[in-house]
Amino acid sequence: MSTTEYTPPKVWAWNKPNGGRFANINRPIAGSTHDKELAVGKHPMQLYSLGTPNGQKVTIMLEELLALGHRGAEYDAWLIRIGEGEQFGSGFVAANPNSKIPALVDHSGPKPIRLFESGAILVWLAEKFGEFLPKAGEARAECLSWLFWQMGSAPYLGGGFGHFYAYAPSKIEYAIDRFAMETKRQLDVLDRRLAEARYLAGDDYTIADIAVWPWYGGLAKGLLYGSAEFLAVHEYKNVNRWADEIGARPAVKRGRIVNRLQGDPKQQLRERHDASDFELRTQDKLEAKNAAD
Numbered sequence: 001m002s003t004t005e006y007t008p009p010k011v012w013a014w015n016k017p018n019g020g021r022f023a024n025i026n027r028p029i030a031g032s033t034h035d036k037e038l039a040v041g042k043h044p045m046q047l048y049s050l051g052t053p054n055g056q057k058v059t060i061m062l063e064e065l066l067a068l069g070h071r072g073a074e075y076d077a078w079l080i081r082i083g084e085g086e087q088f089g090s091g092f093v094a095a096n097p098n099s100k101i102p103a104l105v106d107h108s109g110p111k112p113i114r115l116f117e118s119g120a121i122l123v124w125l126a127e128k129f130g131e132f133l134p135k136a137g138e139a140r141a142e143c144l145s146w147l148f149w150q151m152g153s154a155p156y157l158g159g160g161f162g163h164f165y166a167y168a169p170s171k172i173e174y175a176i177d178r179f180a181m182e183t184k185r186q187l188d189v190l191d192r193r194l195a196e197a198r199y200l201a202g203d204d205y206t207i208a209d210i211a212v213w214p215w216y217g218g219l220a221k222g223l224l225y226g227s228a229e230f231l232a233v234h235e236y237k238n239v240n241r242w243a244d245e246i247g248a249r250p251a252v253k254r255g256r257i258v259n260r261l262q263g264d265p266k267q268q269l270r271e272r273h274d275a276s277d278f279e280l281r282t283q284d285k286l287e288a289k290n291a292a293d
């Protein structure tokens with residue numbers, strides 16, 4: 001990649017790989033690249049995802065619903081390897097025309113209903129089961145506001161800061177400065193909110209916490225982009241208190257490992273088709289299962 005000053009041409013053209021970490025999958029057109037139907041399991045909810053922060057939101061929500069006894073939230077979690085372009089298979093594109101995980105197909109009604117965008121999936125599940133979304137008033141307003149805050153903010157963290165700090169083929173001071181500043185500002189926004197409230201919507205744990213935790217909880221606990229020291233994340237004391245409290249929830253511990261492909265193999269459950277799949281980890285059979293996949 002050239003390090004000289006770039007003069008954009010009159011009309012941009014896709015004529016060269018950019019060398020970035022995602023160069024082999026990025027392209028400027030939508031639609032499928034190959035035919036591949038999605039597998040369908042036995043449960044009402046069919047999830048097609050990967051254990052990134054965006055994927056974890058949905059598996060945490062489903063595990064929380066199951067923990068409350070909602071059998072209708074039983075799910076099969078199928079792995080979509082985005083590094084290998086599986087989000088461009090025809091079946092996945094039919095579930096999400098935007099070709100990004102997570103996508104959910106709800107088979108509980110007379111005809112399957114597709115959902116894409118993690119925020120939409122969380123609201124759908126919250127309304128369907130009557131959990132984690134306050135029904136009215138200030139708590140509902142706060143919940144929806146922080147939920148949509150996450151949808152608007154995280155691209156600056158992931159696509160901006162994370163991309164230029166950790167993945168871009170060269171370190172560009174301008175880009176890292178710009179997005180580090182915005183990321184720290186966002187952490188401060190959260191820290192101030194969590195100084196005045198236990199959870200983002202107030203006294204109760206909601207889908208706002210479920211959406212924000214995998215991104216900003218992960219960042220505060222030093223799990224994203226190897227950036228803990230660079231961003232001095234320990235300074236955000238209220239975010240850390242909140243991140244620890246949510247991270248200790250059993251459903252969160254389960255949900256965050258589903259569809260994971262990275263990190264400690266004991267913290268990866270590549271596909272989840274039954275509640276008993278989690279026990280495989282404690283029996284040390286998971287590594288063998290993952291190796292066989």
Ligand SMILES: N[C@@H](CCC(=O)N[C@@H](CS)C(=O)NCC(=O)O)C(=O)O
Nearest residue numbers: 052054082099100101102117118119
């Ligand atoms: N706003 C979307 C973001 C989804 C997203 O960016 N997913 C990423 C993984 S974390 C993805 O599938 N990327 C594949 C690609 O860009 O080709 C959501 O919240 O669901």
